[in-house]
Structure formats: structure tokens, C-alpha cells
Amino acid sequence: MPAPLPPLVLNEWFRRSARDLPWRRPGFGxxxxxxxxxxxxxxxxxxxxxxxxxxxxxxxxxxxxxxxxxxxxxxxxxxxxxxxxxxxxxxxxxxxxxxxxxxxxxxxxxxxxxxxxxxxxxxxxxxxAYGKREPVVDTNTRRVIARAVQGRSQPGPPSRGDLAAMAALLPEDDRESAVFNAAMMELGAVICTARAPRCGECPLLDACAWVGAGRPDTGDLRRKQARYEGSDRQARGAVLRALRAAPRHEARTEHVVPDWPDAAQRDRAIVSLVDDGLIEAFDDLIRLPGGGPQASSSSESSESASRAGR
DNA sequence: AAGACGGGGAT
DNA sequence: ATCCCAGTCTT
Incomplete structure (x- = not known):
């Protein structure tokens, strides 16, 4: 039974050693x-x-x-x-x-x-930006909560419960709660890292449930990322890269990444890029969207049919 | 709940 | 070769 997480100890550590990042500058907006x-x-x-x-x-x-x-x-x-x-x-x-x-x-x-x-x-x-008292949950926060609070080596898959778990840890004070959100992310980014956590430098060492349990390997329930090499995503990336570099950001369809090993996959990539609004196509030309005269002819294929609020 | 969606640096 | 990265949207 570990000691409860001491938020103000973490905040003190953050105020002392946080990285100097652009969006943390006062008045960044x-x-x-x-x-x-x-x-x-x-x-x-x-x-x-x-x-x-x-x-x-x-x-x-x-x-x-x-x-x-x-x-x-x-x-x-x-x-x-x-x-x-x-x-x-x-x-x-x-x-x-x-x-x-x-x-x-x-x-x-x-x-x-x-x-x-x-x-x-x-x-x-x-x-x-506005100092509200809300739980901010990213991959770092989820990992720190998994270890320090739950005693696990890795977080489970993301869920709505993550938000409640973070909300339960927030200090009452608005200012301290905002710092605490940033501090949890910072801790996960520089100390409580995914691969080789630097527990010796951790301000929460004495309170950490995972350390208290002897740093057990509790397994990794996260889903694995699909292979990138040879994927449609790679094909999309290659098409877009070519258009960014092309004169007037346009090219004949058959001349875009002409050496791509799978022509059908390249064509699929082009269709999906049009669907996402990342490129537009007319006749046998494709280009970045809204970049020239006579914009759009077949751009709006199946999008906008299903996009609603939560 | 599960998949799609980039791309580069670290291990 | 695989993992990881201050996630979001769609099915």
C-alpha cells in the first residue's frame, strides 16, 4: 500500500526543472x-x-x-x-x-x-492557455498513472476512464492543477519514459506503486502499430511528398512517384488523399488543394456525408 | 473496441 | 526490425 501521490512535490520538481519549451513562454498565446x-x-x-x-x-x-x-x-x-x-x-x-x-x-x-x-x-x-481546472491526459500522463498509481509497467489501451483517473488526482487549486497537468506530462517525457525509466531521478520514487511492488512486468495490453513499410500510408506519404516538391505543387497522375512498386496501391492512395481533402484531381492532373485557378471538380466525393459532433 | 493514419529517431 | 511519439476520426 503506497503513499498517495503527492501532487505538490511533483509541482515543485516541475517548477525547478521543466524544459524551456516555446509554448511554455509567458504570453505565448x-x-x-x-x-x-x-x-x-x-x-x-x-x-x-x-x-x-x-x-x-x-x-x-x-x-x-x-x-x-x-x-x-x-x-x-x-x-x-x-x-x-x-x-x-x-x-x-x-x-x-x-x-x-x-x-x-x-x-x-x-x-x-x-x-x-x-x-x-x-x-x-x-x-x-486559459488556466482552467480540467484533466489533461496524454500518453505520458497515462503511463505515469499506470506506474505511480496502479503499479503497472505499462498503461492499458486508452479509455474514458483515463480522464476520471486524472481528475481524481488534480489539486483543488486552479493554478496548481494546471501545473500538475504539465508536470505529469513532463515527468512521463523525461523521467518516467516508456523504455528505460530513470527512477533514480524521479521525484515520486517514494510514492510510486510500481517501484513499491518491485517494478514487475505486468505485460503490455496496448495494440501494436501496423507495419509502415509497404503500407498504403507510405504510398500516401510518397504522393504528398512529391506534390510538395513539384512545380506549382501539381503533377500528371501517371508521373507521380512513377517508380512506386505497386501502381494500384499508388492509385488507391491518390483516391484516399482526394477524399481527405489533402489533394484535388481533375482530368489526369493532381495537385495540392486550392492552390491554383479553377479549383475543385471532383474533390468532394464521399466526405462530409458523415461528420457530426459527439 | 478496433483500424487507419506519417515519418523520423532511438534501441 | 521494432518501438515510440503531448491523438483524432471513422466504422
């Missing part, structure tokens, strides 16, 4: 934080920082991004991965401009209603 959270969805911090700073120089406000074309957004997204996020962020900027007068909303409900924003990002913005 809700828009900068929102953009950073989009980019940080499944992309490591070190890869995000340079792209974030370039993005915010180009589009310092939601209205600025909303006025750009989707092609501009996809191009600036560069190689961050999951490029649908660039389209979603562009859409969210338009929604903020029209529905919220250009101000990033400060409550979870309105944030959740924006395209591309889920449980994590909505609460991260509410907490880190």
Missing part, C-alpha cells in the same frame, strides 16, 4: 498553444519546435490561417506526419474566425466542437 497541440499529436517535441515557429511567423492568428489556402497549410506542414492535421487545423481556424470572432475559445465544450480537436487537445488548450 492561445493560438500558439492550439497550433502547438495540433502538431504535438503523435509527433515528438523536438520535431515540432522548428515547424511551429515557422507556422506562427506565417500565420500569427486564426484569421490569417483561415485566409490562406489548404495547399499553403499542407505545404507548411512539411514532413510532420499525419498531414490530415494540417487540413483540420486550417478548418479549425476558419471555424474560430466565423463562430468565435477569431478568438480561440476557452471552454472544453466549444473546443471539442472544432475540427481535429479531441479530448486531449481541448483540455490542453483550456488548461495551458
Amino acid at each position: 492561445a493560438w500558439g498553444i492550439l497550433v502547438s497541440e495540433f502538431m504535438l499529436q503523435q509527433t515528438p517535441v523536438t520535431r515540432v519546435i522548428p515547424r511551429l515557429e515557422a507556422w506562427l511567423r506565417t500565420w500569427p492568428s486564426p484569421a490569417a490561417l483561415a485566409a490562406a489556402t489548404p495547399a499553403d497549410a499542407v505545404r507548411e506542414w512539411a514532413n510532420l506526419g499525419y498531414p490530415r492535421r494540417a487540413i483540420w487545423l486550417h478548418r479549425a481556424a476558419g471555424e474560430i474566425a466565423t463562430r468565435h470572432a477569431g478568438r480561440v475559445p476557452d471552454d472544453v465544450e466549444h473546443l471539442l466542437a472544432l475540427t481535429g480537436i479531441g479530448d486531449y487537445t481541448a483540455r490542453a488548450v483550456a488548461v495551458f
Whole structure:
């Protein structure tokens, strides 16, 4: 029976040793934080920082991004991965401009209603940009709770219960609860890491249920990621990479990644990219969306038929 | 509840 | 070769 988790000990550690990250600078702003959270969805911090700073120089406000074309957004997204996020962020900027007068909303409900924003990002913005008292749960938080509280070596698959588990740990004070959210993520990122946790440097060592139990291997219930090599995802990535590099960001369909080993797979990738709004196609030409004259002819195939709020 | 969806760095 | 990364959306 371990001691209960001491949030203020963790907060003290965070205030002493947190990394200096751009979105933690005072006055970074809700828009900068929102953009950073989009980019940080499944992309490591070190890869995000340079792209974030370039993005915010180009589009310092939601209205600025909303006025750009989707092609501009996809191009600036560069190689961050999951490029649908660039389209979603562009859409969210338009929604903020029209529905919220250009101000990033400060409550979870309105944030959740924006395209591309889920449980994590909505609460991260509410907490880190506006100081709300809400549980923020990401992969780091889930791992720290699994170990320090539940005594497991790895977290189970994500579930709604994660939110309640984090809510139960939050300090009452708004300010401390916001710091605690950031501190749990920081601890998971730099000390309580997935592969080789540095328990010797952990401020929660004395309270950790997993350490108290002798660091047992409790198994890994998470689902395994599909193979990337040879996948449709790789084909999509190759097509998009080629278009980002092409003159006027367009190309003849049969000349895009001409050496791709599976032509049918490449064509499938093109169809799905059109469906996602990441490219547009007419005749035998494909290009980044909204990047030139006479936009769209067959772009809206099966999308928008099923997209509703939760 | 399970799959799709990038791409690069670490082990 | 596999794992991991401040997730979200669709079925």
C-alpha cells in the first residue's frame, strides 16, 4: 500500500526543472498553444519546435490561417506526419474566425466542437492557455498513472476512464492543477519514459506503486502499430511528398512517384488523399488543394456525408 | 473496441 | 526490425 501521490512535490520538481519549451513562454498565446497541440499529436517535441515557429511567423492568428489556402497549410506542414492535421487545423481556424470572432475559445465544450480537436487537445488548450481546472491526459500522463498509481509497467489501451483517473488526482487549486497537468506530462517525457525509466531521478520514487511492488512486468495490453513499410500510408506519404516538391505543387497522375512498386496501391492512395481533402484531381492532373485557378471538380466525393459532433 | 493514419529517431 | 511519439476520426 503506497503513499498517495503527492501532487505538490511533483509541482515543485516541475517548477525547478521543466524544459524551456516555446509554448511554455509567458504570453505565448492561445493560438500558439492550439497550433502547438495540433502538431504535438503523435509527433515528438523536438520535431515540432522548428515547424511551429515557422507556422506562427506565417500565420500569427486564426484569421490569417483561415485566409490562406489548404495547399499553403499542407505545404507548411512539411514532413510532420499525419498531414490530415494540417487540413483540420486550417478548418479549425476558419471555424474560430466565423463562430468565435477569431478568438480561440476557452471552454472544453466549444473546443471539442472544432475540427481535429479531441479530448486531449481541448483540455490542453483550456488548461495551458486559459488556466482552467480540467484533466489533461496524454500518453505520458497515462503511463505515469499506470506506474505511480496502479503499479503497472505499462498503461492499458486508452479509455474514458483515463480522464476520471486524472481528475481524481488534480489539486483543488486552479493554478496548481494546471501545473500538475504539465508536470505529469513532463515527468512521463523525461523521467518516467516508456523504455528505460530513470527512477533514480524521479521525484515520486517514494510514492510510486510500481517501484513499491518491485517494478514487475505486468505485460503490455496496448495494440501494436501496423507495419509502415509497404503500407498504403507510405504510398500516401510518397504522393504528398512529391506534390510538395513539384512545380506549382501539381503533377500528371501517371508521373507521380512513377517508380512506386505497386501502381494500384499508388492509385488507391491518390483516391484516399482526394477524399481527405489533402489533394484535388481533375482530368489526369493532381495537385495540392486550392492552390491554383479553377479549383475543385471532383474533390468532394464521399466526405462530409458523415461528420457530426459527439 | 478496433483500424487507419506519417515519418523520423532511438534501441 | 521494432518501438515510440503531448491523438483524432471513422466504422
